[in-house]
Amino acid sequence: xxxxxxxxxxxxxxxxxxxxxxxxxPEWAYxxxxxxxxxxxxxxxxxxxxxxxEEYQGVIAWQGDYGEFVIKDPDEVARLWGIRKCKPxxxxxxxxxxxxxxxxxxxxxxxxGKRFTYKFNFSKVVLVNYPLLDMASSPFLLAQNHFxxxxxxxxxxxxxxEALQTLFPRLPESGRGPSLFERNAGAxxxxxxxxxxxxxxxxxxxxxxxSKPPSLLGPYPRSPSxxxxxxxxxxxxxxxSLNNCPKLPPGSLYSSHFYPNQLQSSLSQLPHPFSSLLxxxxxxxxxxxxxxxxxxGQPPRLCIPPYPGSLSLGRTELGNGGTGVGDRERGEIxxxxxxxxxxxxxxxxxxxxxxxSGGGHQSPSERRKGVKQDPESDSELEITDLSDCSxxxxxxxxxxxxxxxxxxxxxHLLEAKxxxxxxxxxxxxxxPPAVSPHPLKSLGxxxxxxxxxPSLSMVERHRETDTLKVAHS
DNA sequence: TACGGAAACG
DNA sequence: CGTTTCCGTA
Numbered sequence: 001x002x003x004x005x006x007x008x009x010x011x012x013x014x015x016x017x018x019x020x021x022x023x024x025x026p027e028w029a030y031x032x033x034x035x036x037x038x039x040x041x042x043x044x045x046x047x048x049x050x051x052x053x054e055e056y057q058g059v060i061a062w063q064g065d066y067g068e069f070v071i072k073d074p075d076e077v078a079r080l081w082g083i084r085k086c087k088p089x090x091x092x093x094x095x096x097x098x099x100x101x102x103x104x105x106x107x108x109x110x111x112x113g114k115r116f117t118y119k120f121n122f123s124k125v126v127l128v129n130y131p132l133l134d135m136a137s138s139p140f141l142l143a144q145n146h147f148x149x150x151x152x153x154x155x156x157x158x159x160x161x162e163a164l165q166t167l168f169p170r171l172p173e174s175g176r177g178p179s180l181f182e183r184n185a186g187a188x189x190x191x192x193x194x195x196x197x198x199x200x201x202x203x204x205x206x207x208x209x210x211s212k213p214p215s216l217l218g219p220y221p222r223s224p225s226x227x228x229x230x231x232x233x234x235x236x237x238x239x240x241s242l243n244n245c246p247k248l249p250p251g252s253l254y255s256s257h258f259y260p261n262q263l264q265s266s267l268s269q270l271p272h273p274f275s276s277l278l279x280x281x282x283x284x285x286x287x288x289x290x291x292x293x294x295x296x297g298q299p300p301r302l303c304i305p306p307y308p309g310s311l312s313l314g315r316t317e318l319g320n321g322g323t324g325v326g327d328r329e330r331g332e333i334x335x336x337x338x339x340x341x342x343x344x345x346x347x348x349x350x351x352x353x354x355x356x357s358g359g360g361h362q363s364p365s366e367r368r369k370g371v372k373q374d375p376e377s378d379s380e381l382e383i384t385d386l387s388d389c390s391x392x393x394x395x396x397x398x399x400x401x402x403x404x405x406x407x408x409x410x411x412h413l414l415e416a417k418x419x420x421x422x423x424x425x426x427x428x429x430x431x432p433p434a435v436s437p438h439p440l441k442s443l444g445x446x447x448x449x450x451x452x453x454p455s456l457s458m459v460e461r462h463r464e465t466d467t468l469k470v471a472h473s
Numbered sequence: 474t475a476c477g478g479a480a481a482c483g
Numbered sequence: 484c485g486t487t488t489c490c491g492t493a
Binding site: 096100101116 | 474475477
């Protein structure tokens with residue numbers, strides 16, 4: 001059934017070890033709301049994924065304003081998308097239709113006048129992915145949404161730098177303020193409820209471990225070393241990995257262990273409040289298998305960032321957090337902290353996997369360019385296996401697997417981790433120097449969790465959250 | 474090149 | 484619901 005196509009990017013990240021780790025988007029993030037079965041990757045997730053990887057800069061890259069990206073090679077992007085979705089006949093025309101479909105949802109909008117150029121409304125994106133976090137923490141996002149959505153500027157740029165800063169504590173402007181986490185954690189109630197991780201997503205990238213957050217690290221690294229406080233990077237490759245394809249290849253990077261521990265790992269990676277949620281014994285580092293090596297002393301991928309205790313969220317502009325959004329109060333579900341934790345855990349998986357391998361992967365960009373598409377074996381990189389893409393592809397061999405090759409430069413990736421690279425987001429203007437982190441409280445090594453089964457409850461919870469997201473819009 | 478309606482699909 | 488596919492229009 002489904003596609004084994006699996007993906008590409010995810011499963012075989014071009015740069016495995018480096019990136020990694022972490023936690024990626026929680027599963028639920030991908031989730032289509034409550035719908036049980038379907039959780040395919042969404043196009044915008046995919047776009048973000050590509051955007052995040054340097055290898056694809058020749059194909060698609062951040063350019064222009066915040067959130068703005070250019071599809072440099074439409075056919076290639078379409079091809080990759082087709083691979084991912086097991087739609088051999090995908091082409092830019094179709095892909096762009098899907099993109100247009102995002103206009104109404106305000107996830108994306110077209111940058112007029114610039115060919116193949118679109119712009120993300122990150123605020124929206126975030127919401128979608130991290131329904132759990134409460135916006136309260138990040139007023140900007142909300143604000144943004146409103147702004148955007150509002151009549152004001154339709155086009156407008158979604159998340160502004162300022163907003164980002166608010167999101168990222170480290171950013172200068174953020175100053176310090178109340179921490180997001182605290183709030184969330186503290187109050188499960190109305191506020192807590194729906195926490196939208198919005199805040200986190202971007203935050204998420206752990207400095208040490210992950211790549212950059214979306215906007216921050218764009219192609220153009222502005223500030224070299226920018227650490228992210230939390231190691232949670234939704235946009236990491238790993239993040240995406242799971243979702244689509246239910247079945248992972250046996251040896252796939254993300255193995256099963258991935259799931260089990262997710263919770264723990266996730267939590268551990270989460271910022272303080274969350275991490276605290278972990279049961280005492282859990283934390284562990286299991287996950288990762290390794291990736292990195294460092295297993296011993298430090299958890300490689302787990303980067304738990306220091307808790308930014310004092311960041312400000314910037315509630316400023318909006319008046320406070322809350323407000324802007326109208327409903328926040330209402331709908332929320334209270335999610336007890338515990339619940340939250342669970343929820344987060346669920347998805348996050350990742351783990352580490354990072355594959356240690358390391359093999360190399362090469363950049364697509366070069367790959368076939370001259371030849372533009374042949375459906376045949378080109379799949380190059382991405383595809384791991386298409387064994388079966390569902391029905392449609394049957395016929396078409398278009399994607400056959402290729403595999404990726406070679407490696408590429410990963411060295412820079414390393415750097416990236418530290419600061420610069422690949423972030424998902426578009427370049428932000430100025431990044432701040434790192435702030436001094438607070439010691440995170442529960443960082444320590446995690447111990448293995450009991451058995452984590454993310455329980456159903458979690459699942460359910462996710463659903464709830466989902467709703468929110470919807471609501472938000 | 475871009476847009477959006479409409480139908481269909483999983 | 485989120486596309487995928489097809490298509491007419493600008």
